Amino acid sequence: MIKNSDSHRASVPSPWRRIFCSLFLVAAAVALVAAVASSRAVGQRVELPTQRAFHPAPVQKIAPWVMEHTANGQQAEFFVLLADQADLSPAANLPTKTEKGRFVHQTLLEKAQSTQGPILQWLRDRHIENQSFYIVNAILVKGDRQLAETLAARPDVARVTGNPHIHNDLPERGPIEESPLQPGAPATVEPGITYTHAPDVWALGFRGETVVIAGADTGIRWTHNALKPHYRGWDGVNANHNQNWHDSIHDSIGNPCGNDSPEPCDDFFHGSHTIGTAIGDDGGTNQIGMAPGAKWIGCRNMDQGDGTPARYIECMEFFLAPYPLNCTPNEGDPALAPDITTNSWGCPASEGCIVGDELQAAVEAQEAAGIQMVVAAGNSGSACSTVSDPPSFYAASYTVGALNTGTDTIAGFSSRGPVTRDGSNRTKPDITAPGTNTRSCDNTCDSCYTTASGTSMATPHIAGAMALLWSAIPSLQNQIQASRDALDNSAVFISSTQCGVAGPPNNVYGWGRINIATAVGAPPPTPTVAPSPVPSATPCGAGTPTPTPTATATATPTATATATATVTPSVTPTPTATATSTPSVTPTATPRATPRPRPTPHPRP
Secondary structure, three states: OHHHHHHHHHOOOHHHHHHHHHHHHHHHHHHHHHHHHHHHHOOOOOOOHHHHHHOOOHHHHEOHHHHHHOHHHOOEEEEEEEOOOOOOHHHHHOOOHHHHHHHHHHHHHHHHHHHOHHHHHHHHHOOOOEEEEOOOOEEEEEEOHHHHHHHHOOOOEEEEEEOOOEEOOOOOOOOOEEOOOOOOOOOEEOHHHHHOOHHHHHHOOOOOOOOEEEEEEOOOOOOOOOOHHHEOOEOOOEEOOOOOEEEOOOOOOOOOOOOOOOOOOOOOOHHHHHHHHHHOOOOOOEEOOOOOOOEEEEEEOOEOOEEOHHHHHHHHHHHHOOOOOOOOHHHOOHHHOOOEEEEOOOOOHHHOOOOOOHHHHHHHHHHHOOOEEEEEOOOOOOOOOOOOOOOOOOOOOEEEEEEOOOOOOEOOOOOOOOOOOOOOOOOOOOEEEEOOOEEEEOOOOOOEEEEEOOHHHHHHHHHHHHHHHHHHOHHHOOOHHHHHHHHHHHOEOOOOOOOOOOOOOEOOOEOOEOOHHHHHOOOOOOOOOOOOOOOOOOOOOOOOOOOEEOOOOOOOOOOOOOOOOOOOOOOOOOOOOOOOOOOOOOOOOOOOOOOOOOOOOOOOO
16 A cells, blocks of 8 residues: 555656645644544553643553553552542641541541542442542552553542552661569669650659550560550550550561451560650569650551551551541541650652652641651661651651760761752751660560660650650640750750751751750649540450450559540640640631741750
8 A cells, every 4th residue: 555655646746746745744643643632541651741731641640650560460559649638737726636636537537538439439349459548538459550540540539659568677686685573673774764864854753644655666565564554455454455556467478466466466576665665664673665654555567577658557547546446447536546656667769669748648647636756767877868768757757866875976877867858958857866775675575675776766765755745744745846846945966067067956966865854844743643544445346355354464553644634735835733624626727827946955964
């Protein structure tokens, strides 16, 4: 056919041939445009930048990771992020954690329920695996390229992004020692705890009472002698894991804790170690924690160090409104949310953890609800701009660097700023704490301890310090920015020009080394706190564990208040003896107008 066409054109006089060729080219151009439109209709990539800007193809909403992992017929897990996201800014105008938590939970849940329905029904009709998240208004699905393109083509979908399996290089444990419970024996306070001046706050009568700290990690050995007395699910006789524990590991193979563990379990040691530094105390010779009067709850978000964005977000959603075993997130209760979460995990971009802002949105939702998320800076130092893995570089994360314990020198492994990952040039870390040779709980037995080094070990020092601050000054409780300023302002400033200006703050030490005694100041005598029982949850589903007595109680039960009391913040943080309730306030849509204050540092010896 091509040959015949060429022969015909040769017999046409030259002027007519030129006209004929021009008409042919016009026809070809029209055909090309039609072909481009057709290719867009099936979601294929077309290299026409100007037209793509006005008529984006579905493939442009799909993250490169998803494209790579659905090539050649492969299936992968990915998030379908909806375009309609909730506005949480009115929460800033609410005075108490109870009100903040209720508003954030209700707003997020209602947004997800009103927007996800059509997609969920479509997925159910086709028997496609999925998991709904309300904290970021996203749906996790498993499927191929065609499914990704079909969902991306929907106008109610903002983007499709991946759920990679990543590995955290967690600190290695040192030698394991066994230190049996010896009630009444002289307490031995760990050097890092002493260096932060926590014992000076204890001497004033404040040990973290009324505060709940949550650990998101490799799990927790809840029966450990230094942890069991402080578990919110333990009343001295009975264990109730409802709304105090969640396991986001559903698909592990050969894990010692299995999948969906119905009680707290630690598959590595790291989670028991970190929560021990925050609250641990066996009532005898092992005083390993900053705030031994606080309570703890937990969520396992790593399979022996391996995580995914979905696992991380699932734990953050549980903390926002804890729900009973075998129940759904929709049945959560924000009144039982922890006050502080300690997070020594990351999501390395080097392993594919480029997930848009889903993780950031979940962190910011916790902050809006009055929950302080304390986060490890990471162990990628000593180069600058190594605070680079979510969630360490987010503004809403209170990011912790590690000191060589007992000194004001930075640990060589501690990651540093400025933050270049998101182009913000943000100063990180925010603050530093002891992080080398830290002795705390091990997961091999109830009286086992070990040592470890890392920003993972520094982070719970700050979580515990925040608990002491809120115990001593109730008016600051759950006032996130004011509390961060109080700790920053009282830190021992350590100058460094290694990664920028000397500060404060700077990109090596942040505002400096935590000094919780200075932050607390000289409060009045210990307030009287009326103990309240741990709420019991209505079991969901058949086979839900019910509170049952355990055979061996490892410590004398102590009556401590749960974090259900709310307080009215005052302009000047003045300790008060009695918590007072505040009437419900109708939120307004006015976001916080002023930027984060930068406190004046006070160098101290």
